[in-house]
Amino acid sequence: MRIRIVDAFTDRPFAGNPAGVLLLDAFPDDNWLQSVALEVNHAETAFAHRLPAGGEADWALRWFTPVAEVNMCGHATLATAHVLHSTSAHTGPVRFATRSGVLIATPGDDGWITLDFPTAPLTPVALPEGVAEALGAEPLAAFYTGPDVGDLLIELADEKTVHALRPDHKALGAFSARGIIATARAENPELGYDFVSRCFFPNVGIDEDPVTGSAHTALAPHWSARLGRDDLTGLQASPRSGRVRTTLQGSRTLLTGRAVTTIEGELLV
DSSP, X not given: OEEEEEEESOXXXXXXXXXXXXXXXXXXXXXXHHHXXXXXXXXXXXXXXXXXXXXXXXXXXXXXXXXXXXXXXXXXXXXXXXXXXXXXXXXXXXXXXXXXXXXEEEXXXXXXXXXXXXXXXXXXXXXXXXXXXXXXXXXXXXXXXXXXXXXXXXXXSOHHHHHHOOOOHHHHTTSSSSEEEEEEEOSOGGGSOSEEEEEEEGGGTEEEESOOTTTHHHHHHHHHHHHTOSEEEEEEOSSSOEEEEEEEETTEEEEEEXXXXXXXXXXXX
16 A cells, blocks of 8 residues: 655655655554555555545544654645545545544645534633743643643743744643643744744654644644734744644634655555
8 A cells, every 4th residue: 555754734855744644545453554654654644545435534634743643633634635646535524533523624725624623612720830940941820621631821022032933842641631832922023923932742752843733723822812813823942843824713714735745655554
């Protein structure tokens, strides 16, 4: 069967967030899916198969990190949509049946793909004791992002603080189900982005995620409320880096990005 590595939320190879993508006839045993994800060893590997015509979704989609299945993943959804359209396995908008409900990916004429995801509910919480020490910076505020995302969103003083973070990854695992989203307002919006973030997910085997679509379902309402605009662009400042366009539409958030296939081969199992 064909397996592909796709760099998502980027328009060039070796940037953005790499995801494995396999198109299947049906989902095999969960242990096999998890073993493949561990072999691929990227933040997520996406597995999809076509559903019968006439239903609420076109394809079933699941996402696995090297150690666990996850409820939501933006970059691997973008990567899967890119594979479906670039191989002509599907044309037009594609509806994915997932753990987070039906998610729609719509291709544009210019190569951009827009994902329609649920907006994460943000609940202000008291700063947990020890989080500043684990993160390596003093937070301004903290928010719980709800069960689907499962992160603690932490706002920091400025962009340079986000860039300079060198967290204790093991210690961060104590503060939320998946991990920590650290964010700050952009210092120079003329560079083409409105806010910056970094994401640390030690509880699912990812010390730092390169570009996290699901985190932007929480970042979008957070920064839209502060900046007074529904259309924003976020820079995820990991070493690979990537940008996510966000459009807040109430209970839904649109995430727009590009993707590039970098590896295609045969899975010999």
